[in-house]
Amino acid sequence: MFDPKKLEQIAKQIHDSMPQPVKELGADVEQKVRQVIQGQLNKLDVVSREEFDVQTQVLMRTREKLTQLEAKVAEMEKKLSDSDSGNV
Template identity: 80%
Template sequence: MFDPKKLEQVAKQIHDSMPQPVKELGNDVEQKVRQVIQAQLGKLDVVSREEFDVQTQVLLRTRQKLTALEQKMEALEGKLASEDKGE
């Protein structure tokens, strides 16, 4: 779900911003930071980018259909109003 490259970049930024004595503990700290970030991101109620894009397209098609139906409704109401005036 999460881009591993982005996760790696965030973990590296956190590691780089740590004080030197902590950095000297080595890769173990960086690995732990990565694990904590991944665990916290896993707890978030989010959707993947792919799912978001799919839902965006569905919403766009729904909006287009709604607009078309609104136009048809207005045309029918106009036709009905003009027929009522003709009686």
């Protein structure tokens, strides 16, 4: 769901900002930080950028179809109205 490179970058920034004695604990700290960040991000109700883009395209196509259908309905209503006026 999330870009692993960005997650790595955030974990590294957090690791780099830690005091030297803590950093000396090694890769274990960085791995734990990465796990905590990933866990917290997974709890969020978010979608990936790819999924967002796909849904945006679906919405745009749906809007186009809706606009076309509205135009057809308006045209049919006009024809119906015109034919009803002619019969009066």
